[in-house]
Amino acid sequence: MRTGELGIIFDVGQYLFRQGEEGDRxxxxxxxxxxxxxxxxxxxxxxxxxxxGDFVGEAVIxxxxxHAADVRAxxxxxxxGADRRNFLRRANxxxxxxxxxxxxxxxxxxxxxxxxxxxxxxxxxx
Amino acid sequence: xxxxxxxxxxxxxxxxHRLRLEDGARVAVIGGGPAGSFFSxxxxxxxxxxxxxxxxxxxEPRDFRVQGPPGCNMCGGxxxxxxxxxxxxEGITLPATVIQRGIDSYVLHTDVGEVxxxxxxxxxxxxxxxxxxxxxxxxxxRYESFDAFLLSHAEARGARVIRRRVEGVTLSDGxxxxxxxxxxxxxxxxxxxxxxxxxxxxxxxxxxxxxGGRPRTTKTAIREYLVGRPVIRKTxxxxxxxxLLNLPxxxxxxxxxxxxxxxxxxxxxxxxRSLLDSFLGSSEVAACMxxxxxxxxxxxxxxxxxxxxxxxxxxxxxxxxxxxxxxARLYKDGIGSAYRTAKxxxxxxxxxxxxxxxxxxxxxxxxRSIMVDNALGRLVFLVVGQVQKxxxxxxxxxxxxxxxxxxxxxxxxxxxVLWDTFTGSAPYREILLRALHPGLMLRLLLGLVMSLVRGGxxxxxxxxxxxxxxxxxxxxxx
Numbered sequence: 001m002r003t004g005e006l007g008i009i010f011d012v013g014q015y016l017f018r019q020g021e022e023g024d025r026x027x028x029x030x031x032x033x034x035x036x037x038x039x040x041x042x043x044x045x046x047x048x049x050x051x052x053g054d055f056v057g058e059a060v061i062x063x064x065x066x067h068a069a070d071v072r073a074x075x076x077x078x079x080x081g082a083d084r085r086n087f088l089r090r091a092n093x094x095x096x097x098x099x100x101x102x103x104x105x106x107x108x109x110x111x112x113x114x115x116x117x118x119x120x121x122x123x124x125x126x
Numbered sequence: 127x128x129x130x131x132x133x134x135x136x137x138x139x140x141x142x143h144r145l146r147l148e149d150g151a152r153v154a155v156i157g158g159g160p161a162g163s164f165f166s167x168x169x170x171x172x173x174x175x176x177x178x179x180x181x182x183x184x185x186e187p188r189d190f191r192v193q194g195p196p197g198c199n200m201c202g203g204x205x206x207x208x209x210x211x212x213x214x215x216e217g218i219t220l221p222a223t224v225i226q227r228g229i230d231s232y233v234l235h236t237d238v239g240e241v242x243x244x245x246x247x248x249x250x251x252x253x254x255x256x257x258x259x260x261x262x263x264x265x266x267x268r269y270e271s272f273d274a275f276l277l278s279h280a281e282a283r284g285a286r287v288i289r290r291r292v293e294g295v296t297l298s299d300g301x302x303x304x305x306x307x308x309x310x311x312x313x314x315x316x317x318x319x320x321x322x323x324x325x326x327x328x329x330x331x332x333x334x335x336x337x338g339g340r341p342r343t344t345k346t347a348i349r350e351y352l353v354g355r356p357v358i359r360k361t362x363x364x365x366x367x368x369x370l371l372n373l374p375x376x377x378x379x380x381x382x383x384x385x386x387x388x389x390x391x392x393x394x395x396x397x398x399r400s401l402l403d404s405f406l407g408s409s410e411v412a413a414c415m416x417x418x419x420x421x422x423x424x425x426x427x428x429x430x431x432x433x434x435x436x437x438x439x440x441x442x443x444x445x446x447x448x449x450x451x452x453x454a455r456l457y458k459d460g461i462g463s464a465y466r467t468a469k470x471x472x473x474x475x476x477x478x479x480x481x482x483x484x485x486x487x488x489x490x491x492x493x494r495s496i497m498v499d500n501a502l503g504r505l506v507f508l509v510v511g512q513v514q515k516x517x518x519x520x521x522x523x524x525x526x527x528x529x530x531x532x533x534x535x536x537x538x539x540x541x542x543v544l545w546d547t548f549t550g551s552a553p554y555r556e557i558l559l560r561a562l563h564p565g566l567m568l569r570l571l572l573g574l575v576m577s578l579v580r581g582g583x584x585x586x587x588x589x590x591x592x593x594x595x596x597x598x599x600x601x602x603x604x
Contacts, residue, residue, distance in 0.1 A: 004222035008249040028214040082211040
């Protein structure tokens with residue numbers, strides 16, 4: 001890492017976290033790209049890629065559970081960790097802090113709906 | 127026919143005192159440092175989302191892109207880990223040209239030894255910045271000033287920067303008015319005072335309802351030393367070095383490595399030549415700094431004031447004081463409290479209004495939260511002061527932290543308490559609660575007894591001055 005860079009670097013192929021792992025932080029991607037992989041019926045399915053400015057691992061912040069997917073570095077990726085406790089404390093003081101996360105989640109829902117519509121259209125061309 | 131009686135009273139009277147901004151509203155921000163920039167960024171962002179047409183003028187006479195004292199906003203230059211995370215969540219990414227050095231640990235130096243406390247996974251979580259472009263020298267072109275970076279963000283969102291000092295403000299039909307260069311007055315719907323405690327606060331007229339409040343201040347001492355990147359890598363590394371020395375009147379001292387420079391920050395009562403000499407001449411400082419380093423040879427120095435308390439209310443009718451000009455966090459994370467107060471003021475202004483009542487209802491709770499936490503902070507630093515004066519207490523503390531650092535599976539409670547105290551990463555309330563944990567209290571008490579029994583024998587070292595050489599093998603390139 002360069003002297004003035006913040007965060008931590010994960011090398012190509014390294015996992016930021018695995019599906020089912022407990023966690024207490026999400027990551028905000030600063031540089032590079034990651035893939036989001038869900039294990040379904042014994043297969044690895046890449047469901048998305050994420051790049052600079054994107055949040056990953058937000059489920060453990062808001063749902064206080066386990067990570068819902070694997071996130072793996074596609075390139076060398078530099079991320080900033082955001083601790084659950086610190087983030088929620090601040091969000092409690094200032095709810096507008098979550099606006100960007102809500103914006104991103106809204107965009108992901110829209111993209112998922114578009115994908116579902118496309119897949120359903122392929123399987124049922126009527 | 128049944129009817130409902132609508133209760134008038136508090137709700138109606140509150141509504142009566144509201145002053146919502148309307149399309150075309152004009153806001154004057156006095157001060158283009160972090161508080162003024164944060165306010166402008168968030169107010170303009172929120173106004174755009176709410177569909178409110180707002181214009182913001184930022185009055186700032188200094189150019190933070192200039193090297194040396196004229197462009198410097200005088201500060202140790204630490205962006206705390208909590209602020210780094212919050213800004214990232216807000217979409218404000220601090221680039222490597224602004225962050226002079228990412229900090230991943232700190233070393234606590236005392237006369238009985240030193241301990242090193244690292245972040246999880248050695249993540250660089252704290253940013254060391256220059257508030258201007260640093261001391262005069264050839265390195266300036268390589269970096270961007272933190273304050274200039276934030277102000278440019280504010281300009282990118284539509285704020286207009288006016289390079290002029292505001293000497294006084296008048297009232298025009300109840301609206302704040304700032305004298306223009308031609309002598310006429312520019313009328314604003316809201317005045318935001320963000321000029322800190324080191325610039326002259328403009329004279330504010332009666333009728334704004336400020337109740338005469340003012341911040342209480344103490345003086346700090348800051349020195350900048352040109353050490354050079356390779357030497358910093360071998361000695362201080364990517365660690366903040368904090369000193370807990372039994373020197374009368376000295377509350378806190380830290381060396382903060384930046385790009386080519388190292389900043390020294392001292393906080394205490396009436397820091398004078400003799401206190402500075404005592405500190406610089408201590409064996410702990412000599413062990414930490416490069417062998418040929420001389421405390422006298424600084425590239426730059428200043429003695430800025432620091433906000434240590436507020437009396438009254440930092441708001442009035444169509445006026446709000448933010449950052450150091452209003453309520454600020456005690457001793458630590460001044461930039462973080464500038465962010466908090468600026469954002470609270472911005473959301474009040476956009477979503478509620480600009481009356482004294484609007485600020486009382488929506489802005490004052492954020493300020494009060496900081497003030498209440500500061501009262502607990504005074505207790506924390508009182509305890510730190512007592513540890514500072516007693517060798518056996520310093521020994522017990524370091525022993526405890528050293529054991530925690532070796533015990534990978536443990537809770538590292540005291541390490542976290544010290545980390546949060548000296549880096550400003552958590553509220554003082556949380557620091558106190560963690561420190562009062564029964565398990566920690568018991569271990570500390572046992573440690574104090576053992577330390578008293580053992581006397582002054584031995585010393586403790588984990589990491590510390592060996593840090594730089596460990597760092598040298600890990601840092602890939604600059």
